[in-house]
Amino acid sequence: MTASAENRSGHPAMHTPPVVSPREWEAAREKLLVKEKANTRARDALAAERRRMPWMAVDKAYAFEGPEGKVSLLDLFDGRRQLIVYRAFYEPGVYGWPDHACRGCSMVADQVAHVAHLNARDTTLVFVSRAPQADIARLKARMGWKMPWYTVTDSFDADFGVDEWHGTNVFIRDGGRLFRTYFVDNRGDEQMGGTWNYLDITPLGRQEVWEDSPEGYPQTPPYQWWNWHDSYVAGAAPDRKWVEVSDAGEAAMRHQDAKP
Template identity: 45%
Template sequence: MSLPHIVTRDEWLAARQDLLAKEKAATRARDELNADRRRLPMVEIDKDYVFEGPGGRASLPDLFEGRLQLVIYHFMFDPTWDNGCKSCSSFLDDIGHVTHLNVRATTFAAVSRAPIDKITRFKARMGWDVPWYSSFGTDFNHDFNVTLDESVKPMVYNYRSKDEHIEAGTGYYVENADQPFELPGVSAFLRDGDRVFHTYSTYGRGSELLTSTTAMLDITALGRQEEWEEPKGRMTGFGAQAGSLEMKYRDEY
């Protein structure tokens, strides 16, 4: 077993202070990256997707549950499977109290291609209470490049084509190219009245740190909605929906 070196307390403190400087630099770089992410343009959704949830049929705007933003976890659950993906299950296990997202005008939901009855059974078995919808029979998973099927459209995952993945050494993403297969991802959406916009999607390892409330808000167009964030004034213009977040926090609890 290889363990860290044993040193004196003073030596440890000096090394820790050196590392702290790197950590602070990484935090500042992450803040700049998050601001750049919030500056991304957005594209309007022009398809009328219809999902199946525990309460019946639902449109994409319905998934917002009246809030401004929606974060969807593309949960790997093929219609032929009896259970959901193990790594995706670990992701949902790590999701905290979604009320902390809700009070920031953001709804979290999972979407899979499996039929709703399979999703409902598996969700009950796992003890989850997050909203989870079926996209079975729709283009949703294909359009957001989490179901790869060359008979439907050319393969693209994490913004690379099949040939680009093979050239980059990430061909494992497309190694099952002879049959349809599922991959994970996270997508963020913004609602302005009845209009819905796609603001961000991340794939592969891009989702592995998103199980905290602040990290998930960092991938949205409105961010954490703190005064120090750039660009300024993102909540301006949303009127009463922005409201008092402190009051919403009390109301939702």
């Protein structure tokens, strides 16, 4: 018997999977888990390849408007080494203006995790649009968004592949020199928002010792750098008690991951 055979909710009938015993359900889950682990490892390998992509020098000067006035692309890094820029469509002519940004861009904004975790990995996330700062501030207050959001004033979006629809660019700086390292749009872009997805598109990655990264890349033990988003302190050593907890958790997960 299928679940749809007992559907009395008034919804259209669906051809659903069979209803099975707990033992049969667990067996089906274990079978699928093999493929899920393979997918995770393939995703890690793709991120490792992404970290080896060539860099493109950014020599043109770009200007933005921020809450405190005019800023450069370098300023958007806010002193950090990596920068992720999402071009959101909020401007005259966009459906929803001036009360709302594009619905798709707004859904992306709703998914953004607390940026303190990215900041702890030397990474800054910003949104940019062509709307004036007063409108952006009003929109952020209305929607409860906290990420930095700047106004594009030149050809930045067109030069980096996002003069329409949406897209995410990634940059890294070496002193005052800037480089474009990655770009994603379309369905690859719609999944962004979580800390791990963002870090996986950066040239330095998650910066954890298990990652396959080029020699000399910054890496620390996994989990130990994690903190409450209001408790990160630059340069602070990991909390000793949390190190014990995270080490035990890592050992347990290694054991689980070793299962076929």
